[in-house]
Amino acid sequence: MTIPTDSVGIVMPKTHHFDAPLALDCGRTLDGYDLVYETYGELNADRSNAMLICHALSSDHHAAGYHHENDPKPGWWETCIGPGKPIDTNRFFVVCPNNLGGCKGSTGPNTVKLDEESTGPNAVNPDTGKRYGLDFPIVTVKDWVRSQERLASMLGIDKWAAVAGGSLGGMQALQWAIDFPDRVDNAIIIAAAPRLSAQNIAFNEVARQAILSDPDFYNGRYYEYDALPRRGLMVARMLGHITYLCEDAMRDKFGRELHAGGMNFSVSDTEFQVQGYLQHQGEAFVDHFDANTYLLMTKALDYFDPAADHGDDLAEALSCIDARCFVVSFTSDWRFSPVRSKEIVDAMIKAHVDVSYAEVEEQNGHDAFLMPIPYYLEVFHAFTKSIAL
Amino acid sequence: MTIPTDSVGIVMPKTHHFDAPLALDCGRTLDGYDLVYETYGELNADRSNAMLICHALSSDHHAAGYHHENDPKPGWWETCIGPGKPIDTNRFFVVCPNNLGGCKGSTGPNTVKLDEESTGPNAVNPDTGKRYGLDFPIVTVKDWVRSQERLASMLGIDKWAAVAGGSLGGMQALQWAIDFPDRVDNAIIIAAAPRLSAQNIAFNEVARQAILSDPDFYNGRYYEYDALPRRGLMVARMLGHITYLCEDAMRDKFGRELHAGGMNFSVSDTEFQVQGYLQHQGEAFVDHFDANTYLLMTKALDYFDPAADHGDDLAEALSCIDARCFVVSFTSDWRFSPVRSKEIVDAMIKAHVDVSYAEVEEQNGHDAFLMPIPYYLEVFHAFTKSIAL
Numbered sequence: 001m002t003i004p005t006d007s008v009g010i011v012m013p014k015t016h017h018f019d020a021p022l023a024l025d026c027g028r029t030l031d032g033y034d035l036v037y038e039t040y041g042e043l044n045a046d047r048s049n050a051m052l053i054c055h056a057l058s059s060d061h062h063a064a065g066y067h068h069e070n071d072p073k074p075g076w077w078e079t080c081i082g083p084g085k086p087i088d089t090n091r092f093f094v095v096c097p098n099n100l101g102g103c104k105g106s107t108g109p110n111t112v113k114l115d116e117e118s119t120g121p122n123a124v125n126p127d128t129g130k131r132y133g134l135d136f137p138i139v140t141v142k143d144w145v146r147s148q149e150r151l152a153s154m155l156g157i158d159k160w161a162a163v164a165g166g167s168l169g170g171m172q173a174l175q176w177a178i179d180f181p182d183r184v185d186n187a188i189i190i191a192a193a194p195r196l197s198a199q200n201i202a203f204n205e206v207a208r209q210a211i212l213s214d215p216d217f218y219n220g221r222y223y224e225y226d227a228l229p230r231r232g233l234m235v236a237r238m239l240g241h242i243t244y245l246c247e248d249a250m251r252d253k254f255g256r257e258l259h260a261g262g263m264n265f266s267v268s269d270t271e272f273q274v275q276g277y278l279q280h281q282g283e284a285f286v287d288h289f290d291a292n293t294y295l296l297m298t299k300a301l302d303y304f305d306p307a308a309d310h311g312d313d314l315a316e317a318l319s320c321i322d323a324r325c326f327v328v329s330f331t332s333d334w335r336f337s338p339v340r341s342k343e344i345v346d347a348m349i350k351a352h353v354d355v356s357y358a359e360v361e362e363q364n365g366h367d368a369f370l371m372p373i374p375y376y377l378e379v380f381h382a383f384t385k386s387i388a389l
Numbered sequence: 390m391t392i393p394t395d396s397v398g399i400v401m402p403k404t405h406h407f408d409a410p411l412a413l414d415c416g417r418t419l420d421g422y423d424l425v426y427e428t429y430g431e432l433n434a435d436r437s438n439a440m441l442i443c444h445a446l447s448s449d450h451h452a453a454g455y456h457h458e459n460d461p462k463p464g465w466w467e468t469c470i471g472p473g474k475p476i477d478t479n480r481f482f483v484v485c486p487n488n489l490g491g492c493k494g495s496t497g498p499n500t501v502k503l504d505e506e507s508t509g510p511n512a513v514n515p516d517t518g519k520r521y522g523l524d525f526p527i528v529t530v531k532d533w534v535r536s537q538e539r540l541a542s543m544l545g546i547d548k549w550a551a552v553a554g555g556s557l558g559g560m561q562a563l564q565w566a567i568d569f570p571d572r573v574d575n576a577i578i579i580a581a582a583p584r585l586s587a588q589n590i591a592f593n594e595v596a597r598q599a600i601l602s603d604p605d606f607y608n609g610r611y612y613e614y615d616a617l618p619r620r621g622l623m624v625a626r627m628l629g630h631i632t633y634l635c636e637d638a639m640r641d642k643f644g645r646e647l648h649a650g651g652m653n654f655s656v657s658d659t660e661f662q663v664q665g666y667l668q669h670q671g672e673a674f675v676d677h678f679d680a681n682t683y684l685l686m687t688k689a690l691d692y693f694d695p696a697a698d699h700g701d702d703l704a705e706a707l708s709c710i711d712a713r714c715f716v717v718s719f720t721s722d723w724r725f726s727p728v729r730s731k732e733i734v735d736a737m738i739k740a741h742v743d744v745s746y747a748e749v750e751e752q753n754g755h756d757a758f759l760m761p762i763p764y765y766l767e768v769f770h771a772f773t774k775s776i777a778l
Binding site: 025026027134137138195196197198199201202203205206208209210212213214215220231232234235238239241242245247250251253254255256263265266267268271272274275278279282292295296299302303305 | 416523527584585587594598599604624628630634635652660664667671681688694
């Protein structure tokens with residue numbers, strides 16, 4: 001495979017262990033934790049060109065580039081990160097960590113407790129090391145920001161040129177701007193919402209119930225039983241995919257087209273192409289994502305609610321923001337629709353926050369923030385170009 | 390309890406056994422079958438005042454009235470059926486059967502095969518009788534109409550004054566008007582669609598996977614294992630409820646209100662009220678509905694597609710309709726939105742079918758067709774009053 005010239009190329013993740021205890025919103029404390037992260041581009045001499053990328057529910061620290069020559073696919077935000085792209089690695093030093101509670105190397109449910117024999121989260125024999133499982137504390141968006149702030153300090157970055165993310169990542173960007181106004185120059189908040197609606201929570205709840213009720217879940221200790229709650233996680237992921245694609249995108253992609261096998265008049269056969277697509281997505285997911293992490297991430301979504309600490313007054317919650325903000329929504333996104341993004345924008349305007357807003361007309365639903373949509377890339381790039389380094 | 394005066398009062402279901410074989414769309418034949426049904430009101434002398442009610446996915450033949458003095462709740466369409474109501478039992482003789490493949494007395498997955506020791510579907514000891522389970526053939530909307538046509542003949546009804554239903558019931562009303570143009574005077578098609586969208590099918594598929602992957606499903610033979618796929622059916626029902634309520638209705642009903650227990654920072658605790666609501670709906674459902682029937686009903690929805698036999702030309706498919714049609718949609722219904730109802734209406738107009746259409750502005754989502762919404766009841770009643778008997 002030839003790696004495209006507008007890619008950051010081959011990258012290797014790094015891991016850093018943070019020693020100091022981290023107090024969490026849930027009242028518990030992590031004695032210490034590891035964060036795995038990737039970086040792209042070069043930090044400039046005055047350390048003013050760093051951009052933090054926050055990932056969404058099922059993503060990780062691998063936002064761009066390839067892990068090796070024959071890696072079949074690049075990081076999850078390859079469309080936006082690279083030389084000459086909106087997150088231009090010729091200008092920015094880009095940092096993307098895996099969130100605390102994640103399953104790709106940062107301390108989380110599938111890593112062993114630090115007080116046990118361990119030389120690192122993934123360096124332990126699962127047959128002997130004991131993993132957190134559901135003993136891992138609930139983490140919130142605020143906790144993530146707190147843990148990422150230490151990563152910034154460790155890297156010698158006093159102030160991010162920008163913090164950016166889509167979906168749950170956008171919520172972290174917003175929380176960063178609220179919690180560390182003097183450490184964020186620009187916040188890029190894409191396909192997000194100021195908090196989940198009852199319907200959003202309802203979808204998360206169904207996904208969680210599917211996992212929790214899988215007998216192979218073993219109350220989160222499936223690692224010890226050499227089991228995986230495959231069925232529950234698959235159903236959760238299939239459901240997620242319905243909310244990532246909009247109705248029109250599904251119609252255009254699949255319509256009512258039948259699979260090669262045609263109509264079989266069976267409750268379990270895959271007849272319509274959309275069934276096959278969802279099943280494939282679900283099955284592929286269970287092999288590379290941890291069910292406990294999925295539960296934690298959905299909870300972090302449910303709990304996110306910056307206005308809650310301010311008597312439900314979002315403008316009041318955002319009034320401390322010093323960063324220039326850029327909010328983007330997609331017309332066909334029904335998970336976090338433009339209406340939800342506008343709630344953020346309206347509250348920012350009320351709070352005299354410097355905000356720009358772009359509503360991108362397109363047909364791909366929530367997943368659009370990952371896609372090479374020309375107008376989206378154009379406005380995104382226009383904003384990042386305006387960032388003075 | 391005092392039974393309201395605008396109720397049909399205490400009713401008892403009847404069962405009829407149909408001897409003649411019924412050829413099904415799937416290519417299989419039922420040697421015979423039982424239909425359980427209820428009737429309200431009186432058949433007039435020239436048998437011209439009969440109205441057939443077709444039920445939706447999880448309903449049954451008990452559309453109105455009470456089964457006994459202390460019955461805590463009436464039939465599922467009590468808001469619309471009764472003396473002085475839109476389906477006025479002072480004028481109409483109302484018939485509502487449980488669909489073939491149902492689980493409330495008509496022949497279905499939970500009834501025994503007729504060639505085995507049985508004196509009726511529910512009169513068999515489940516320990517000795519063998520139930521169909523997933524051996525029950527897939528039934529389609531057309532099959533239901535075919536089976537109901539025999540019920541009409543048995544009752545001496547040559548022509549229905551009207552066939553009416555909401556959601557999957559509305560699809561049956563439409564199919565009746567297509568398949569038996571000379572036996573339907575009026576078709577009342579509420580909150581329906583001419584066929585499922587890819588997204589509709591996707592939701593059905595997730596629900597089915599939740600059931601099929603429950604280890605207590607035993608490939609549909611859970612009756613024999615004294616088991617119930619409770620978890621899968623619960624998840625399926627929870628998901629269904631999200632699609633029955635719209636986002637606004639959920640917000641108004643629950644918002645982000647917390648349960649009495651407050652925030653517990655646990656992945657399995659019920660914290661937001663919407664979670665508790667869905668879990669309650671799911672748990673209540675599994676005790677009175679059969680999982681195999683749920684699978685069959687979702688398949689009937691997926692397969693419904695009258696235009697398919699006419700080169701995807703819906704107007705062509707509807708051109709044989711002789712009935713006056715009344716189509717109703719609800720603005721907040723996102724399962725089968727007004728856009729989908731208008732597809733039916735537009736095709737009817739193109740096909741010169743006599744059609745009236747009402748779009749009811751309200752906030753309750755798909756479930757609105759069951760609710761006492763004044764404008765809905767008013768236009769519904771106006772239409773039924775215009776039916777000459």
